[in-house]
Amino acid sequence: MSVRFVKRPKPSENARGVYGIDVLQLTPKEADKVWFGVCRNKKKSIAICKSFLADYTRYARCKRLCIDGTGEQKQVPSVQSVVTIIAVWKHIVAQADAVVLAKRRDQDSNEDSDEGSEQWTLLGNRGKARGEVIQWIQSTLAQKFNLTCKQTFEKTEATTDDVLLILSTLWERAVDIPCDPRHRLAFHTLVLIGGIGFRPGTYENMLYQQVKLLVVRDPDTKQPRLVAEITINQNKLSANKIDKGADVVTFSATMVPCQIVCLVTFVAIQALHDDAFETEFSSFDELLQRPNLEDVDCIELRWKDGMQEKPIFPLKYHKFLELWNRRWLVAGNRNTLRPYALRIGGGNKIDGSLTSAI
DSSP: OOOOOBOSOOTTSOTTSOOSSBSSOOOHHHHHHHHHHHHTTOHHHHHHHHHHHHHHHHHOEEEEEOTTSSOOEEEEESOOBHHHHHHHHHHHHHHHIIIIIHHHHHHHHHHTOSSOGGGSOOSGGGOHHHHHHHHHIIIIIHHHTTOBOSOSSOOOOOOHHHHHHHHHHHHHTGGGSOOOHHHHHHHHHHHHHHHHTOOGGGSTTOBGGGEEEEEEEOTTTOOEEEEEEEEEEOOOOOTTOOOOSTTEEEEEEEOOSOGGGOHHHHHHHHHHHTTOBSSOOOSHHHHHHSSOOTTOSEEEOOBOTTOTTSBSSOOOHHHHHHHHHHHHHHHTOSSOOOTHHHHHHHHHHHTTSSSSOO
16 A cells, blocks of 8 residues: 555545546555655655645635525635645655555564664654645745635634534434434544543544443442543644653543433443443443442453454544534534534633643
8 A cells, every 4th residue: 555646636535535646657666665755855755745735735626505595516725724735744644654654664674674664754853854845835835825824714612502402413303414323322422522622633533442441339329330431642742842641641431410421321332332341241231230349449341352453433534524514504503613612612621620731
């Protein structure tokens, strides 16, 4: 598999997909060499990257609904800000690092190469070429295509009422928001996690190994209760910052009387559906009744072998966004909030209340 440079994206395709025909008719092997050249700061390889980004900015289109009442859609440029094209570049680099360059690193490690496998990355302190292209985008490309350097949307927070409306509409108007039941459950759970104050990218494709489900003894009632311990990997760290282990945040959630906002309930339901537990359970009630706490106050309900690397809420971001927008349409809202509004609303309320602010 290789990350190819292509041009003239089709209007209907996603900005992170593969578009049209190859710019230079490169074979997969030749395309890989471009990334090797970028790692070595080769001008020709970097120029190919810049050429691709310029073509992408020029030809990328998306459909917008006309406001003349005809219901027709027109194609408009989808890249109008510097932030958009930088995001495209960062995604391509991340994909190249995870596929093409990772393979080269493994190869050099196995062959005990004198060059060192650590040179084959564009992330972290070795991302000189990556940063050079970003600077070029902010100056030359922005000027050439008149891209705005300002934020193109207003950061609006999602209130508690907004979150409750999102979740209730999802189920009460299920006929008008058709989707796979597993996707509906995952969407609901991810909205709850987003409402705590995390960025959307941090909880996409969350794995079972990031979630622990425990049965604990309530110190007041002495009755068993479920607790979920969830670890979130941060995806926006400051450059050149000393790593003090703060790139992950772990929080616990327990059962609450209002089921629609009970995160633990939805985690447990998903695990039951996936038959993920090492010990077989057939119902939610059985999770509370069968584990015998005896003389301990906490027991972890372990996942069975092979579940650790599987996604617990298998919902791609494009599908999440589709359900998100559909829900606002069905609810009759004139203004649609962005998913990031969940973080603004929830994060503003709890920022600073944890040892390590989210």
